[in-house]
Amino acid sequence: MTSPAQAPPGTLRLGRFGGIDLLIRPSLLLMAAVLVYLFAPRFASDNTTGAGTDAYVLAALFVLALYISVLVHEIAHVVLARRYRMPVSSITLHLLGGETAIEGESRSPAQEFWTSVVGPLTSLAIGAIAWVLARGMDGGNAHTVMQAVATVNILVGAINLVPGLPLDGGRVFRAIIWALTGNEATGIRAAAWVGRVVAVVAVAIPFIWLARGDDDATSVDLVLGLLIGWFLWTGAGQALRGADRTARLSAINARGLADAGTEPPADAPSLSADLSGVALLRAMAATPSDVYRLTESDGRTYGQLRAGRVDAAYREGHPGKGSV
Template structure:
């Protein structure tokens, strides 16, 4: 059974058990893209440039959907639960429950989208010579944009897919996920600035005004996404710093019938164990079953807030 759509979205339906949603901003971007690309089809005398641009934008949105479904397929392969795919102003977003458990899982899920865009672009280039007229124009444009989307998405900055790939690599090398998040997030902010600077260098383009508006919107999306990633890195670091042995009270006597937790639990695993058996205080036990001491929910909360190690 599907859940109610997220606020500000419209449900198109479900595919393979995943909600397909769109935001109204998708329609705004669609109109802007039609106006932007119509000028590039004006040399076609046998077709209305706006009709060609509309066909191109529809094909582009189908490509974006395939890009997101590639993320879904790989995530499902890792037995991750996928709630929805949302198409919006800046492309698409796949809502996956929980975080990647390993760098390899993060890299695999992230790179699937850009690889699918690259495959679409190469496939369109392959069939384009067999077409002519309007069809050839649209297919060629779809091929070019998908290749550009694949390249842009692989830039090593969050929230782009390439930023997640870069995060996974740093995570694997350093053993610390939050380090990868912080580096990739700051690269994402540099990418945001670069997008705006590049747009302002193209003053000779007839669509300069529209290009700048789109560039600013994209930069804002990248900057906000990078900021969210930095906030997540801070939370991740505080969670990873939680250690039952160091937070607990050694030698203390647990309350009668207290829930037991392993004293070796730390990070997210500690929080999951506590969430599964909510209590004010727990008995901490060693691997051999002996009592180490007591862990209180208040002490864990204070340690998280302080971010102590």
């Protein structure tokens, strides 16, 4: 295991599979130990037939199965992203689950929707399969572990469908709002604010349990609530900053930034005058140049576009004089 270049310090690399780095945050190992400790008593009390089997071994098996389930969930995201030709650089397993790094933005709400929703659906499917397998077993340790795997996968699937960023359900909600309004940034902002509300609720629930004198509520729930709330709040904040960037990007358009009527140098690469946003940046990156010839669909020259003006427009948030 080595530390990969771009990941946060301390990140371990388990290996590289199909061109994708499998990364593990040290927090995952800590969480695994905490989960084994928390679940071991449960397995001990249910342990009716396997006398002598250590409850901690069962709990460790369960936690291993849980993280393998999370990995399969992430692989489902990867399969869909690759189907849409979005490059995937890494899968990171961490404290509260996993994360798949997809490079580049989804090009359409439909791509965003399917790439996101496939994760929770996979967890629910694993949960259903484990539940059916558990029902076929007549008690014993295997049944107990399988039942726990079923429960936890159904929980992971259901929680991930909550429509707030950074959860998968937030990306699904973002895709739906994007499709309805035609504005990606509006979708991100809506889903990020739902994410912040969910963060506050996650912190509040254990406090409400304790205040009501609920016997099952413990200080572990408080810590877990704070942890999940912090994870969601910071994730939603990052998404909101991303929305500003997306709004600036999608407002940039070639025609608005061009010197209309100016004849560009003969060797300047041609771009469509109708390009805007990410598509414009992609086209410029594909043929790097200081100056471009903007052409109409009938091949006539609209004017010249200087790369520096596009850079400046993106940095300053002045998208140029839009033309629809």
